[in-house]
Amino acid sequence: MTILVVTGTGTEIGKTIVTAAVAAANAGRRVAVLKPAQTGLAPGEPGDAAEVARLAGDHVTAVELARFPEPLAPATAARRSGLPPVRPDDVADAARKLATEHDLVLVEGAGGLLVRFDDEGSTLADAARLLAAPVLVVVAAGLGTLNTAALTSEALRSRGLECRGVVVGSMPAEPDLAARCNLTDLPVVTGAPLLGAVPAGAGALEPAAFRARARGWLTAELGGDR
Template structure:
């Protein structure tokens, strides 16, 4: 049995990669073959091997499927750390949804036990001047997992994102609370409000970790799904 999910966030820098790599780690421990993808990454460093993105490298390292080349994980690598449509424009490129979907389908055809496709930024981040990153998940018809960066303002961002996912015709398969502000007022009450308003399973609550790692975060993902909806 194979499963695939699209990982999105309420914003950029909310912990999508930490959650994705932790999920892959948990799947590896269950003996599943795993594959993590970051098809579009803005903010790549130039190396002797070419452009490399830290999130994509982390997903590559957490994936058990081999052989696996970096370009399979991150086919669209963009140097500038800004919105993908602007980073692509600066690099003289224009990625399209159909191109990115084609890359993803090629990887999905390898039929890993678990495949996670991580988006860039939030749900409505532009991919180019007329298309959004969300269209990748819509075209692939993947269930979505939402990573909520728990900090002031997260309720509005989470509820609007969940509304957009469902309006786009996709299943919100679950959400993860990733605490970004340990001193947040009424932290537990905010998480309870998320649970009430999102109307989807909470897959875990990840606290601020002293040494963030996939293994450390995986311990807090206690309700992971292991079969995607057909």
């Protein structure tokens, strides 16, 4: 596993924190995190890639390809800003270059798998296809996640892409019935293994505590010890 694409079933479900957990769990390796398109931040503000590096440690190289100030889908944000959009070729080229210098490259998308990068309809899935890279899907914990997880895995299969597995991005300390049952049902509806569950609020931990606990949230497939 040299390049791993990280996507989600939506926004605000813990994709960046899961990416940080994977990076932290691989502390013995040279890790790069690549954010193709960062939206909703002004120049100079720390973005998702920087947050991964802050939480995971000094072994992480953070790279951001494009930044757009409005909190919108990358294609819309690029068009409204007048800035050039990021293209799948740009993402693939950057990831391949990082892979020559790092043991693991994590490519973190914006929003879900089919959020558009540009007005031609290019998506993170197109970048994953160019890279022939597996995709890790971050999902919500509770009611409704089975449908969105199944749709995302179906979209991956229809494009010939491998779903490496599923991680719950924000698991409540006291999960309700739906969240508990979903841990069993997610592998069934996605056809991919459950590779971990990151606890809600993990991103608020001090970096040292985050790094110490990250392996316990993930399976060995992602560098963890669950």
